[in-house]
Amino acid sequence: MRLPGSAVQPLGEAAWTVTLGDRVERATHERVLALAQRVAAEAIPGVQELIPAYAALTVCFDPLVADADALRLRLARLAAVASLPSESRTVGPSDRLVRIPVVYDGPDLDFVAERTSLTRSQVIDLHSGREYRVYLLGFAPGFAYLGDLDAGLVLPRRREPRPRVAAGSVGIAGAQTGVYPLATPGGWHLLGRTGLRCFDPARHPPALLQPGDRVRFEPVA
Amino acid sequence: MIEVLEAPPFATVQDAGFGSGRSWGLPPGGAMDPLFFSLANRLVGNPPNTPAIEWALGSGVLRLTRAARLAVVGLVRIQLNDVPLDPPALTFTARSGTRIAIEPDPLHRFCYLAVAGGILVPEVLGSHSTYLPGGFGGFEGRRLRAGDRLKLGKPLRKAEETITLTLHSGTADPPGDVTLRVTRGPQWDSFEPRVRESFFRGRYLLAPASDRMGYRLLGPGIQPRGKATLPSEAACPGAIQIPDGGQPIVLMPDGPTVGGYPKLAVVIQADLRLLAQCPAERGIRFREVSLEEARACYSPAR
Numbered sequence: 001m002r003l004p005g006s007a008v009q010p011l012g013e014a015a016w017t018v019t020l021g022d023r024v025e026r027a028t029h030e031r032v033l034a035l036a037q038r039v040a041a042e043a044i045p046g047v048q049e050l051i052p053a054y055a056a057l058t059v060c061f062d063p064l065v066a067d068a069d070a071l072r073l074r075l076a077r078l079a080a081v082a083s084l085p086s087e088s089r090t091v092g093p094s095d096r097l098v099r100i101p102v103v104y105d106g107p108d109l110d111f112v113a114e115r116t117s118l119t120r121s122q123v124i125d126l127h128s129g130r131e132y133r134v135y136l137l138g139f140a141p142g143f144a145y146l147g148d149l150d151a152g153l154v155l156p157r158r159r160e161p162r163p164r165v166a167a168g169s170v171g172i173a174g175a176q177t178g179v180y181p182l183a184t185p186g187g188w189h190l191l192g193r194t195g196l197r198c199f200d201p202a203r204h205p206p207a208l209l210q211p212g213d214r215v216r217f218e219p220v221a
Numbered sequence: 222m223i224e225v226l227e228a229p230p231f232a233t234v235q236d237a238g239f240g241s242g243r244s245w246g247l248p249p250g251g252a253m254d255p256l257f258f259s260l261a262n263r264l265v266g267n268p269p270n271t272p273a274i275e276w277a278l279g280s281g282v283l284r285l286t287r288a289a290r291l292a293v294v295g296l297v298r299i300q301l302n303d304v305p306l307d308p309p310a311l312t313f314t315a316r317s318g319t320r321i322a323i324e325p326d327p328l329h330r331f332c333y334l335a336v337a338g339g340i341l342v343p344e345v346l347g348s349h350s351t352y353l354p355g356g357f358g359g360f361e362g363r364r365l366r367a368g369d370r371l372k373l374g375k376p377l378r379k380a381e382e383t384i385t386l387t388l389h390s391g392t393a394d395p396p397g398d399v400t401l402r403v404t405r406g407p408q409w410d411s412f413e414p415r416v417r418e419s420f421f422r423g424r425y426l427l428a429p430a431s432d433r434m435g436y437r438l439l440g441p442g443i444q445p446r447g448k449a450t451l452p453s454e455a456a457c458p459g460a461i462q463i464p465d466g467g468q469p470i471v472l473m474p475d476g477p478t479v480g481g482y483p484k485l486a487v488v489i490q491a492d493l494r495l496l497a498q499c500p501a502e503r504g505i506r507f508r509e510v511s512l513e514e515a516r517a518c519y520s521p522a523r
Contacts, residue, residue, distance in 0.1 A: 009407040012457050012487040013515035017407045024452050051244050051455040053479055056407075058455035060243065063516040136453060138479030141247040141355055145453070182355050201345050201357050207245035 008076050014063050016072055018079045021055035024147065024175070028055045029135055033212050035082035042078075044071065052211045053136045054145075096213045100179065101220040102128065102170050106190035108158075112172070115155055124219055126150040127191055132177060134213040142181035142199025142207035146215055149175045161187035168193045170217065177217075181207075222286040223336060225369040226320065229281030233351035234340050234359035234371070237270045240347050243478045249458060250350045250358070250474050253331045253433060253497040257294040261335035264292035264312045264386060266378030271339035272349035274365070277331050280324035287317045289373060290383060295332025298324045311386040330498050337383070338374035353433065354475060398424065398504035401492045404515050406461060407454070408483035411445040419443070420485065425469070425505040433475040435462075436496060438505065442467030443485065450481040459488035461507075471496060491518035 007019040018035060021028035029052075036052045039059060046066025051058040061071060104124045113120050132146035139145075149172055157173040162185060165171070169180045171188030180186055181199035194217075198208045209215065225232075235258065238251020252258035252275055259269035276295075292312045293299060299306045300322040301315055315321060325332050342349050342360050351359025360371060409417070425440035443463050456462065460472045462482040471488060472480075488496060489510065499505060 009409070010404055010487070010512055011407055011455060011484070012459055013404060013489060013512050013519055015455070015457060017454060019407070019454075022451065049241055049243050051478065053454040054452035056452075056454040060457075062521065063519050064521065068512065068516065136479060137244065137246045138453060138455075139246065139477055141242065141245060141352075143246055184354060199355075201355075205245065206242075206247075206346065210245075 008072050008079065011058055013068075015058050015060045016068075016075055017056050017058045018075050019056045020079065020083065024054045024135070026133065026148075029133070029211075031082050032057050035079055036211075038078050038082065039075070042074075044074070047071070051136075053138075096210070097131070098209060098213055098215050100170075100194050100196050100215060100217050102192040102194050102217045103221070104128075104192040104219055106170065106192045108171075108189035109191055112153065112155065112189050112191065116152055118152065123153065123191065126153050127172070127177065128217045128219050130216075132215045132217075134209045134211050134215060135176075136211055137207055137209070140180070140182050140184050140199075142209070144178055144198070144207070144209040144213075144215075146177045147175055149177050151175075155189060157187040158189060161185055165190065166193070168195060168198075170194055223289075223340070223371045223373060224284045224286060225281070225365050225367055225371075226284050227280075227282040228365050228367045228369075229276050229323070229325075230278040232274055232276045232281065232365040233353065233363075234272050234342050234349060234365075235275040235351060236272045236349040238348055238350050238474060239352075242346060243455070243457075246478050247346065247352070247355075248475055248478050250348065250352050252333065252350075253474060254295075254333070254494040256494055257329075257331065257498075258333045258335075261292045261294040261333040262339075264294070264384055265290045265335050265337040266376065266383045267335060267337065267339055268377075271335065271374075272342055272359070273333050273335040273340060274371075275331055276323065276325060276334055278325075280322065283321045283323070283334075285315050285317055285319050285321070286370075287373070288314065290314050290337035290376065291321070292335045292386075293323060293332055294335075295329040296326035297329075297332050298326070300324075312383065313385075327500055330500070336373055337376035337378070341372035341374050352475060398506050399495050399499055400506045400508050401496055402489045402510040402515065402518075403461065403486035403507050404489060404510060404512050406484035406486045408445065408451070409485060411447065411483045412443065412463075412485055413446055416443055416445075417485070420469075421507055421509065423506070426503075427499055427501055427505070428468075429501075433473055435473055435476045436471045436499075438469045438471065440468075440505075443469060445483045445485075451483060453479045453481040456480045456484065457487065459490060459493045460484045461486045461488065473497065489515040489518060491515070491520070
């Protein structure tokens with residue numbers, strides 16, 4: 001049994017993945033973000049990008065610049081510190097609260113209501129009635145995985161993914177919710193849509209949401 | 222200008238890809254075969270990371286509206302105004318109005334057409350690469366179509382200052398299996414030793430559903446012990462994901478930046494182009510190497 005924080009595994013020859021847990025939970029994610037902050041603050045030569053996820057941080061580096069083995073040891077040490085209970089408290093909830101206006105007229109609203117034995121307005125109330133946390137970005141540029149969904153709305157994803165989901169669609173799947181930033185195939189249940197652009201190649205940064213951000217969905221007519 | 226008269230089934234403008242963006246979901250993208258791509262550019266005197274046309278899956282016809290020096294890297298047959306290039310050259314100068322017909326040999330999935338001066342497309346997120354899943358980058362974020370007119374840059378060198386390469390007129394060796402070197406993936410320990418052995422003993426073929434995002438492999442099924450998914454975490458081109466069905470998927474340059482399937486191994490960066498180019502009938506095998514060996518072959522994409 002490895003101690004939490006001691007698992008630094010290679011992701012190819014140019015990245016290390018530091019695993020801090022094996023499940024989706026807020027405390028683990030806070031430690032991931034705390035570790036990302038520490039690694040960023042050290043400005044290690046050759047480190048190119050940090051990819052925080054639910055329970056792991058991946059550190060991408062240029063093997064021609066960084067000393068890979070030294071970096072692995074350094075990450076293991078930083079991870080051990082990040083695992084201390086005191087450490088996660090240094091990274092509180094993000095100061096940033098992003099409000100996303102949503103027109104709740106999605107094609108799956110009735111299906112979700114039926115499956116959850118709720119009314120449409122109850123589904124909308126549950127979805128818009130809490131603050132979410134951005135766990136990670138991926139799947140498509142700017143796609144933010146938000147959690148945690150009210151337990152009453154948790155459903156498996158659609159059996160048949162749609163070949164094309166319009167940009168701005170707001171969906172749910174499992175304990176997650178999110179906004180499709182681009183028109184892509186998608187298997188989430190669509191509750192509504194927003195006019196807010198979650199991804200814009202011409203903007204800096206191009207993604208509207210960042211890991212750790214707080215998000216609220218606000219129903220609009 | 223270079224004009225598309227008959228569009229090949231799959232051609233896009235590519236360069237070496239996006240330098241950053243993985244932290245917010247943008248994959249590295251760029252040429253599937255970085256070696257052929259940069260070689261094509263060097264042959265016409267361009268800097269190696271100049272936008273060029275990545276060409277796949279079939280033939281097409283282009284026309285130049287001004288004289289230009291071109292290089293096509295990859296096994297292809299070229300006709301200029303319906304006359305085969307003689308000798309069959311990789312580099313040639315074509316006059317204004319020349320019809321350039323290119324028919325790729327199935328031995329290479331991707332060939333690269335570079336023009337002296339480069340293809341002029343707007344820079345998006347620090348790159349000129351087409352990112353098809355997002356519909357941006359390259360030429361209008363899409364595949365080339367008949368009627369497209371691509372602007373050309375000013376050549377840095379005169380034609381006589383560039384190298385002329387001619388294809389060897391022998392026949393290519395019949396392709397044997399390709400062996401790809403891999404390093405252990407982050408979830409290596411999630412697979413029983415006997416399962417890993419069957420992976421390394423196995424011979425895989427490419428499934429038809431393979432594209433710039435991922436190559437699906439058909440061959441011995443691989444099952445992890447315990448549950449088959451983990452909380453999504455970073456992935457990378459070359460990562461060998463094992464989905465529920467047990468048939469491996471190797472992520473390619475446009476593949477997702479995160480995923481929840483366990484990653485048994487990662488194809489080393491130097492060998493990923495061999496997979497990218499692998500013909501359908503060619504067997505694929507894997508061999509484990511150390512991270513040190515992988516790093517000794519590493520070269521930056523950009």
